[in-house]
């Protein structure tokens with residue numbers, strides 16, 4: 565048996581939802597989704613090191629926005645895994661943060677999935693993929709996708725993943741807003757807007773969400789123009805209602821040459837699909853010059869999910 569490592573680093577990507585169809589409000593407070601996730605190359609890293617107790621630290625330009633208590637999904641992941649195996653969560657988890665915080669790109673979920681993989685390797689607990697996915701689903705609706713990465717369809721509240729066939733790489737620009745948006749608040753606003761329109765907002769009123777055949781075909785063919793025509797996010801109206809300035813960001817990126825623009829997940833990050841890497845650079849310049857966002861990032865995807873990138877093993881006796 566190989567010895568347990570002394571430290572483990574896991575790299576984990578952000579996501580953009582290329583299709584987020586939101587069903588009605590369920591009795592448990594969640595919404596059924598047809599949620600097509602695509603992992604993009606903006607990454608956080610979580611490093612697990614043995615410690616006398618569970619401890620969390622964070623670094624990176626937005627580290628001050630990261631909670632360092634047990635509300636952080638990295639802590640909840642470590643506690644859940646330790647409980648599963650009947651051990652103490654004696655670990656220091658360091659988050660090197662590059663994914664926008666509370667930006668609708670699943671940064672918190674990504675860190676939870678990464679912490680789970682890192683602790684499983686550090687503690688040599690050998691948890692099966694199926695068990696890891698079940699723990700991820702308990703941690704949050706987007707966490708299983710952060711574990712698997714690539715492209716996937718999330719049914720249920722987003723945690724029940726099905727594979728999606730994809731060809732090639734899609735190029736994206738992300739406009740990061742000042743301040744985050746609360747996911748529950750955006751879902752609540754979506755319900756409010758639906759009720760106000762007279763459509764009703766419960767699971768009895770809204771049809772069961774289904775993935776779009778055009779969107780799945782565009783992904784299968786690797787056709788960016790067709791994907792642009794099929795992108796959709798039912799939470800966009802709610803995010804723009806809560807943060808009206810996003811409408812201008814979306815407009816600037818579109819007039820700057822994006823094939824399409826949409827709010828990423830529950831926002832407030834806006835995502836712009838570009839025809840190629842050169843177009844992405846030019847859209848990014850336009851967005852930067854416009855002053856309609858705090859930061860602009862370029863990333864492509866799909867990319868793999870949570871992956872161990874470094875582990876330091878104890879020295880073996882000669």
Ligand code: C5P
Pocket residue numbers: 593594595596597703704705706720721722747748751
């Ligand atoms: O699963 P997660 O903890 O990320 O969900 C955060 C909140 O977002 C939920 O408490 C709920 O208000 C909302 N949500 C929802 N329907 C989903 C996913 C999340 O209403 N499918």
